[in-house]
Amino acid sequence: ADLNLIKGIMISETILLDLVEETVPSGTARNQLYETPAMAALLFRWLPPMAQHTLLRLLPVEGPLPFAELRSWPTEAGGGRQAQSKALLRLTQLGILHGQNREVFLNEHLRRGLL
Secondary structure (H helix, E strand, O other): OHHHHHHHHHHHHHHHHHHHHHHOOOOHHHHHHHHOHHHHHHHHHHOOHHHHHHHHHHOOOOOOEEHHHHHHOOOOOOOHHHHHHHHHHHHHHOOOEEEEOOEEEEOHHHHHHHO
16 A cells, blocks of 8 residues: 555656646746745656756756766665666756756756755
8 A cells, every 4th residue: 555655656756847837938937936935946856866966966066067077966865877867858848947958957946946
């Protein structure tokens, strides 16, 4: 019974993240939501463990981070490189990460909401 509950919670969180991605417009509206501490904390809780791990490691980094350095980080949160790739994709889809010239940037609005 506990395993089914956990699976149900995981599925619900995935559906909620998909809903945020599909319904919250990119740009100003999304950034305003991300700056709200309650929304930033809720979004963080909904992320898969590897995405949470990546986001926590990026919070103290100011400015861009070379993508190669990000990929070299150990994958302590579990799942290896495949889980890391999925986490980076999810963070990008939600507008939490964006890249330019082989560098990765954390959404500053979300950073402010979480700090």
